[in-house]
Amino acid sequence: MDTAPAENLRDRVRGQLLLPVDEGYDAARKIYNAMIDRHSAMILRCAGAADVNAAISFAQEHNLLVSIRSGGHGIAGKAICDGGLMIDLSRMKGIRVDPEKRTVRAEPGLTLGEFDRETQGFGLATTLGVASTTGIAGLTLGGGLGWLMGKYGLACDNLISADLVTADSSLVRASARTQISSGAFGAGAATSE
Numbered sequence: 001m002d003t004a005p006a007e008n009l010r011d012r013v014r015g016q017l018l019l020p021v022d023e024g025y026d027a028a029r030k031i032y033n034a035m036i037d038r039h040s041a042m043i044l045r046c047a048g049a050a051d052v053n054a055a056i057s058f059a060q061e062h063n064l065l066v067s068i069r070s071g072g073h074g075i076a077g078k079a080i081c082d083g084g085l086m087i088d089l090s091r092m093k094g095i096r097v098d099p100e101k102r103t104v105r106a107e108p109g110l111t112l113g114e115f116d117r118e119t120q121g122f123g124l125a126t127t128l129g130v131a132s133t134t135g136i137a138g139l140t141l142g143g144g145l146g147w148l149m150g151k152y153g154l155a156c157d158n159l160i161s162a163d164l165v166t167a168d169s170s171l172v173r174a175s176a177r178t179q180i181s182s183g184a185f186g187a188g189a190a191t192s193e
């Protein structure tokens, strides 16, 4: 692939763009299931939602196949595509607990262990899975079965809202009540905002 468009994307983002010739590319394309051996044309390690937005626009402009990686624990390996653009969210690890509301805002690159470490500092927890290196994003999208589900439901039952970048590059906050513009999880039993 011509690398000029890639240089254009590099200039538009805060995160790290990796091409096959770049150091770190091979490490970035590895996921939990070592049987998956795919080579994306480029990997964008996003630093924030604006980078996701730029990646989606870029993929549209260049008609690229896109895949999305968070924790990289999906056994089928859908997080990485051959050719195309991998939107890698694994470095987006922001997390902020609100002890009064018993909620937490969490970015998609967090693993279960990282999420738990922060919420437990405030005496809070919510349903996640059993293996601490799994990603919170893919797990929640799949429902999310874990230790606390008997009492508090699945991970998805405790999701209050999620920031989404749509295929037309709009940032929306999706929730049961609103459609405005960051992801929040209920921490503990309560799911109200």
Ligand SMILES: Cc1cc2nc3c(=O)[nH]c(=O)nc-3n(C[C@H](O)[C@H](O)[C@H](O)COP(=O)(O)OP(=O)(O)OC[C@H]3O[C@@H](n4cnc5c(N)ncnc54)[C@H](O)[C@@H]3O)c2cc1C
Binding pocket: 031, 032, 067, 068, 069, 070, 071, 072, 073, 074, 075, 077, 078, 079, 089, 108, 128, 129, 130, 131, 133, 134, 135, 136, 137, 138, 139, 140, 141, 142, 143, 144, 145, 146
């Ligand atoms: C060792 C192990 C233990 C597990 N234990 C449990 C468990 O106890 N409970 C449980 O419920 N599940 C469990 N799982 C399954 C796990 O929840 C799923 O594989 C989940 O998809 C992993 O999420 P991830 O973010 O780590 O993976 P990824 O491979 O990054 O993503 C998985 C899928 O979700 C998509 N995706 C990821 N992030 C986003 C995003 N931000 N936006 C849109 N799409 C996205 C990817 O494109 C891919 O299709 C386990 C898996 C493993 C390997």
